[in-house]
Each structure stands twice: as C-alpha cells, then as structure tokens.
Amino acid sequence: MIDLIHVTKRFGATTAVDDISLSVAQGELCVLVGTSGCGKSTTLRMINRLIEHSDGEIHIDGQQIRAFREETLRRRMGYAIQSTGLFPHWTVARNIGLVPRLLKWPQARIRERVEELMTLLGLPVSEFADKYPRQLSGGQAQRVGVARALAADPDILLMDEPFGALDPITRETLQEELRALQGRLHKTIVFVTHDMDEALRLADRLVVMDQGRIKQQGHPLELLREPADAFVESLLGGEDRGLKEAALLPVSERMLPLSPRLLARERVAHDASLREALSIMLWRHAERLTVVDDEDLPIGELSLRRLVGAKAHE
Ligand SMILES: Nc1ncnc2c1ncn2[C@@H]1O[C@H](COP(=O)(O)OP(=O)(O)OP(=O)(O)O)[C@@H](O)[C@H]1O
Ligand SMILES: [Mg+2]
Structure with missing residues (x-):
C-alpha cells in the first residue's frame, strides 16, 4: 500500500x-x-x-x-x-x-x-x-x-x-x-x-x-x-524487555490443563497477558493461578515456572 x-x-x-x-x-x-x-x-x-x-x-x-x-x-x-x-x-x-x-x-x-x-x-x-x-x-x-x-x-x-x-x-x-x-x-x-x-x-x-x-x-x-x-x-x-515481551503474550500461551490438584484460589483470565498474570502472582503472593474462560469457568492453570518459560514438567 x-x-x-x-x-x-x-x-x-x-x-x-x-x-x-x-x-x-x-x-x-x-x-x-x-x-x-x-x-x-x-x-x-x-x-x-x-x-x-x-x-x-x-x-x-x-x-x-x-x-x-x-x-x-x-x-x-x-x-x-x-x-x-x-x-x-x-x-x-x-x-x-x-x-x-x-x-x-x-x-x-x-x-x-x-x-x-x-x-x-x-x-x-x-x-x-x-x-x-x-x-x-x-x-x-x-x-x-x-x-x-x-x-x-x-x-x-x-x-x-x-x-x-x-x-x-x-x-x-x-x-x-x-x-x-x-x-x-x-x-x-x-x-x-x-x-x-x-x-x-x-x-x-x-x-x-x-x-x-x-x-x-x-x-x-x-x-x-x-x-x-x-x-x-x-x-x-x-x-x-522481559516484562514488555510478557505484556504481548497471552496467558493461554503458557497455560497447562487443569491438574487433579486443588484449584488455586487466585484467578486470571485466559486472554490476560503473562505480565498481568505475573502481577497477580506478585500481588497475591501466589505461585499458581487458575485460568478461567470468558464465563469465569476454570479451564487450566498457570504456575510461576511455566510463566517464566520453563519447559520441563513440574
Ligand atoms: N522544516 C524544516 N527545516 C529544517 N529542518 C527541519 C525541518 N523539519 C525538520 N527538520 C529537522 O529534521 C530532523 C528530523 O525532524 P523530525 O521532525 O522529522 O523529527 P522527529 O523524529 O519527528 O522528532 P520528534 O520526536 O521530536 O517529533 C531534525 O533534525 C529537525 O531539526
Ligand atoms: Mg515529530
């Protein structure tokens, strides 16, 4: 153009x-x-x-x-x-x-x-x-x-x-x-x-x-x-730059399926950014978040390890 x-x-x-x-x-x-x-x-x-x-x-x-x-x-x-x-x-x-x-x-x-x-x-x-x-x-x-x-x-x-x-x-x-x-x-x-x-x-x-x-x-x-x-x-x-990159990536990018473990109390929307997720973790002192869909239903979880990009299984 x-x-x-x-x-x-x-x-x-x-x-x-x-x-x-x-x-x-x-x-x-x-x-x-x-x-x-x-x-x-x-x-x-x-x-x-x-x-x-x-x-x-x-x-x-x-x-x-x-x-x-x-x-x-x-x-x-x-x-x-x-x-x-x-x-x-x-x-x-x-x-x-x-x-x-x-x-x-x-x-x-x-x-x-x-x-x-x-x-x-x-x-x-x-x-x-x-x-x-x-x-x-x-x-x-x-x-x-x-x-x-x-x-x-x-x-x-x-x-x-x-x-x-x-x-x-x-x-x-x-x-x-x-x-x-x-x-x-x-x-x-x-x-x-x-x-x-x-x-x-x-x-x-x-x-x-x-x-x-x-x-x-x-x-x-x-x-x-x-x-x-x-x-x-x-x-x-x-x-x-790490935070700026995290702001561009959605939570769904690093989310894992729901595990049989207890749901984490703190939640984050699936379309929030990884930066927002990190902020919630810092604010709430939580290393694990439950990821919810548009209806607020749990669809997965996000751990601090996953958020920082660790590839290995937990
Ligand atoms: N009409 C003009 N006559 C002479 N020099 C000019 C004229 N317009 C711009 N310049 C010069 O050209 C250069 C680039 O200017 P420009 O306005 O494109 O910068 P900019 O990247 O938009 O800057 P800013 O972020 O401050 O707006 C500058 O050195 C400026 O002094
Ligand atoms: Mg200008």
Whole structure:
C-alpha cells in the first residue's frame, strides 16, 4: 500500500531522513519510534506530501505519489497530530467535517458522519458540537483531531503522536478503538509515538529510527527478542524487555490443563497477558493461578515456572 524506496529528505545542510526503505502492506499498522529529531514526523509528512522528498520514490498502491492529485491524497489519507491543528474559530463539528466539506459531500451526510465520529470518540454531540477548540481540554482536542482524520473514511491513516495528551485510560480506549478499526476496516496506518508500551501494543510492524535512518524493523516480538544493536535494545526498554515481551503474550500461551490438584484460589483470565498474570502472582503472593474462560469457568492453570518459560514438567 505504501512503499518508500531509498527516500531521502534534506533541509539545506541537514539530512532529516537518510535513504530509508519501508513497505507497509494494506491493513498493516506500522509504528515509527526513535529519539527526538530522528526523522519520524518528516517521514510521515512526506507520505502525504506536506513535505516533498528530495530523493528516492514514494508509491501509494504502486503509483508514484507525485502523480496523485491533491484532492485524491486528501481523500485517501487522514492525518492526526499531537497539537491537533484545529482551526480556532471553527466549532468542533465544523473542524471534524473539514475534509468531507472540501470533498463536497451533501450537508446531511456530513452532519451524520460528524455525529457518528463524535460518539465513537466519546464526545457527546449535544455537549461538544458547538464548542470551540479553546473551550476543550488537551485530551478532548486530540480526540477531535483524530475524528477529523477519520472523517472522510480514508484508507490510510497517518498519526503523529495523536494520543500524547491523553490520560492512560482514554489512551488505552483509543488504542483499542484504533486496533478494532484497523481489524474491521483494514485501514493502513502509520503511527508515530514516544511511548514504547503503546508502540509494542499497537504495532504489526515496528520501525526503529535513529538519525534519519532505519535501524531495524519487524514484528515487536522479533525486535524484543533479537534487537539489532545496543541502541535498539535500550530504546525497547533494556532490562525491562522481559516484562514488555510478557505484556504481548497471552496467558493461554503458557497455560497447562487443569491438574487433579486443588484449584488455586487466585484467578486470571485466559486472554490476560503473562505480565498481568505475573502481577497477580506478585500481588497475591501466589505461585499458581487458575485460568478461567470468558464465563469465569476454570479451564487450566498457570504456575510461576511455566510463566517464566520453563519447559520441563513440574
Ligand atoms: N522544516 C524544516 N527545516 C529544517 N529542518 C527541519 C525541518 N523539519 C525538520 N527538520 C529537522 O529534521 C530532523 C528530523 O525532524 P523530525 O521532525 O522529522 O523529527 P522527529 O523524529 O519527528 O522528532 P520528534 O520526536 O521530536 O517529533 C531534525 O533534525 C529537525 O531539526
Ligand atoms: Mg515529530
């Protein structure tokens, strides 16, 4: 869906992006991470042509990006940024409806779409539709920014730290929403974040950048288990990598069938992560947990030995 082939961007003497190649398949969620100034935002903005690349080629659906008309790009790509970029003198509803209006959708359809998105993002229409950006909290404004990016139902979403100002609970809700959206509608998403837990949770493909170059890319588990070098390893969390890996693996991965022994008192859901299971063990001083299904019925057990990956029988 998106191909960057030996792409370089120079600003005068600065090389912001240095010969990167990257392919994002349709329906894939690609996350760019890296230290400040490594070229993440520049990469994103070259994809929607807010910035013209200096060298190399960028293709969307096999077509040179330079061949696209501006309107086509706008329709196909949603763009959400941390600072939201909302128009201060426009109401929330008008801001969200920006692209559909540029695309000349009928009035009624725009209104319907705006209300649908506000509901999806937890912004009650009666309360927020007529507010102005300055009357919103940072998190509310960010949600308006995300709604605006989704408005014309683009097949590509470019998101530059879109959840930066949100509290952890809203943030997690929106992460799940984004995941669901991508699963259901097969959106292709390129997402920039500084939050490694967010990156690991969201990414099908994780791309680590440093000084304008791509250091390593692959599935999060791949990078956690085999970081290419010390930089990638430390960016991914250094000694914390074990916990970060455990956060990505479900309890069902290490669960054993129920044994004839007494059921352990403490329980964990089969679809919880191994990290959550470990936390329960620590908190409850328990070395064994009963694994339960969606109906809360016991289906297996998990011991500390199994959790840490010991292969031998107990
Ligand atoms: N318009 C510009 N003119 C000159 N230099 C620029 C311009 N935009 C970005 N740069 C430089 O290009 C480099 C990459 O910037 P970019 O914004 O892509 O980094 P980033 O990875 O998004 O950083 P952050 O995590 O801080 O947002 C930086 O050194 C920056 O100073
Ligand atoms: Mg940036």
